[in-house]
Amino acid sequence: MTAIVAPNAERVADVPERAQRRAIVAIARKELGDAVRSRWFWMWAIAFALLAAVLASVALPGSRIAGSASFGRTAASLVALVQIIVPLMGLTLGAQSIAAQRESGALRFLLSHPVNRTEAFWGIHLGLSVALLAAASAGFGAAGLVTAIRSGGAQAGAFLRITVLAWVLVIAMLGVGMLISVFARRASAALGIAVFVWLAFVFLGDLGLMGTAVATRMPVDALFFATVANPIEAFRLAALGSFVGSLDILGPSGTYAVDALGPALMPVIVGVLVLWMILPAVGAWIRFRTAKDV
Amino acid sequence: MIHIEELTKRYGNLTVLDRFAMDVAEAEAVALWGPNGAGKTTVVRCILGLVDYDGTVEVDGLDAVSRGKAVRSRVGYVAQELSFYDEMAVVDVLDFSASLRGFGTERVDEVIDLFHLGDHRLKRIAELSGGLKQRLALASALIPDPPILLLDEPTSSLDAHSREEAIELFERLRDEGRTILLTTHHMEEMGMLVDRVIAMEGGRIVTECAPAALADELGLRVWLHILVDAENTAKAQEALAADGFDSRLNAAGIVVEVPAQRKGEALKVLYRAGVEIEDLEVWS
Structure with missing residues (x-):
């Protein structure tokens, strides 16, 4: 039998320094590999790409004649699609991340290596982020290809801005999902909470807010800020603003926003999205880092 | 360390x-x-x-x-x-x-x-x-x-x-x-x-x-599950009892409770009594 002792007896001594540099990247690569092996991931990516391509095709009949109006229809359709699918992708993948590994014992295996919890958390976050960005890009790539073929790529800048906003949204939702994951005891519970949160963001935020506004005669400024506080609504406003150029189309609330915030309007909305991208992830990291047991 | x-x-x-x-x-x-x-x-x-x-x-x-x-x-x-x-x-x-x-x-x-x-x-x-x-x-x-x-x-x-x-x-x-x-x-x-x-x-x-x-x-104890010829079970139990070992019969053989460090002593007793052991298991 071969000797168990490693040929280089000094290996152990230099492990910590080398491992420190590589841990996050190694964990991220593993998470990305896991996502790519997952049927769910492919289901999301393919469904999103197909729907986006179909929407782009349907919204662009005779687009060489219709010009920017046709692009507006495509963009509006894409924004509606992103609002539904992209948050669900980020939330469910994030919710499964830590909770599933904790439940299976794999997290204990990971943390028995020379890896600290900060590296483990951000490694997982990085790997899932890359996977989600790839899935979101597949959808936009499909839609972009159809749009470019049929309308000549005249609106490439606006299209790219919406793509970047969708990236920010999916990373924000990943952070929310991971926040759920670090608190949940079981992966199934994390998934259930993630779906509920998705429903709350997508439907309750919209319909509930409208109902509340009518019932309580909510002032227009409060209505605007309550709307913007919802990351999915913030994405919608930012995306619409990026290709329509004005939020007046949103009615009194939009008109108020344009009047009150002026040129600061878009930075405020995008800032809200960026905060959603940062704060839940940081909250999840703090919880994961300070959790007592694995 | x-x-x-x-x-x-x-x-x-x-x-x-x-x-x-x-x-x-x-x-x-x-x-x-x-x-x-x-x-x-x-x-x-x-x-x-x-x-x-x-x-x-x-x-x-x-x-x-x-x-x-x-x-x-x-x-x-x-x-x-x-x-x-x-x-x-x-x-x-x-x-x-x-x-x-x-x-x-x-x-x-x-x-x-x-x-x-x-x-x-x-x-x-x-x-x-x-x-x-x-x-x-x-x-x-x-x-x-x-x-x-x-x-x-x-x-x-x-x-x-x-x-x-x-x-x-x-x-x-x-x-x-x-x-x-x-x-x-x-x-x-x-x-x-x-x-x-x-x-x-x-x-x-x-x-x-x-x-x-x-x-x-x-004071740990283990159980010896000893298989002997059916004709010898009574003789084996008597010999074990004479040397202070508690035993009982189950469907397949004799079960003897012994201190964990004295397993061999019970076997010696059977050997001296002329009881041939067919098989043996140790339960702990």
């Missing part, structure tokens, strides 16, 4: 470790022995920094909390519950483990050869038997050639043959001068592998002694 002092761990109102203390010297092999729930696994998890605790845990002079990464880089760990990533292949798990420790694929190939995993390198973890998972866990633990091994019930999921192989391997690892902390409830493993046993119950140390002395210290 391992120094633990005043180690206390509570889960809510349940105290799992109660001011536990021990020292393991360099190149020493020590067993934590005790029933389920004694706190053996929790000691190992505290050393690895996997759980929060009160007290002091140091490995190679490094605090297990503030220098957790450095501690874990010196330790190879085989868990009781063998959990990896079910969808990954054997070679991918080892590559991942190696990359976290700063090693390349050459060392992965070495441990794959060492643990005879070559035929299984592309199998998914979910497809592996308990014995293969155990070999994978050991292969992963030995990638960095660590000076310290924490083996938490390392033979619990192995069949008799694989267990024999594992024990041989542990003997070699011990003989190479590694510090070994083993948790087990198998007496025979301790006898073969360790220099010292720390017996635990309810999160506390009950006694600390050489493996051979443990049975006497704790």
Whole structure:
């Protein structure tokens, strides 16, 4: 039998320094590999790409004649699609991340290596982020290809801005999902909470807010800020603003926003999205880092 | 090499470790022995920094909390519950483990050869038997050639043959001068592998002694299941009773309760009485 002792007896001594540099990247690569092996991931990516391509095709009949109006229809359709699918992708993948590994014992295996919890958390976050960005890009790539073929790529800048906003949204939702994951005891519970949160963001935020506004005669400024506080609504406003150029189309609330915030309007909305991208992830990291047991 | 002092761990109102203390010297092999729930696994998890605790845990002079990464880089760990990533292949798990420790694929190939995993390198973890998972866990633990091994019930999921192989391997690892902390409830493993046993119950140390002395210290008893010819059962029981051994009959043979260190004496009694033993099992 071969000797168990490693040929280089000094290996152990230099492990910590080398491992420190590589841990996050190694964990991220593993998470990305896991996502790519997952049927769910492919289901999301393919469904999103197909729907986006179909929407782009349907919204662009005779687009060489219709010009920017046709692009507006495509963009509006894409924004509606992103609002539904992209948050669900980020939330469910994030919710499964830590909770599933904790439940299976794999997290204990990971943390028995020379890896600290900060590296483990951000490694997982990085790997899932890359996977989600790839899935979101597949959808936009499909839609972009159809749009470019049929309308000549005249609106490439606006299209790219919406793509970047969708990236920010999916990373924000990943952070929310991971926040759920670090608190949940079981992966199934994390998934259930993630779906509920998705429903709350997508439907309750919209319909509930409208109902509340009518019932309580909510002032227009409060209505605007309550709307913007919802990351999915913030994405919608930012995306619409990026290709329509004005939020007046949103009615009194939009008109108020344009009047009150002026040129600061878009930075405020995008800032809200960026905060959603940062704060839940940081909250999840703090919880994961300070959790007592694995 | 391992120094633990005043180690206390509570889960809510349940105290799992109660001011536990021990020292393991360099190149020493020590067993934590005790029933389920004694706190053996929790000691190992505290050393690895996997759980929060009160007290002091140091490995190679490094605090297990503030220098957790450095501690874990010196330790190879085989868990009781063998959990990896079910969808990954054997070679991918080892590559991942190696990359976290700063090693390349050459060392992965070495441990794959060492643990005879070559035929299984592309199998998914979910497809592996308990014995293969155990070999994978050991292969992963030995990638960095660590000076310290924490083996938490390392033979619990192995069949008799694989267990024999594992024990041989542990003997070699011990003989190479590694510090070994083993948790087990198998007496025979301790006898073969360790220099010292720390017996635990309810999160506390009950006694600390050489493996051979443990049975006497704790008054442990085992059951011999002896198969003899049907005509000789009465004669065998009489002979055993004459020498002070309690016995009873079951469907297949005679069951004799003996002190763990006196198994041979009961057999000598039967030999002297002229009773031929057809088969024998030891239940502990």
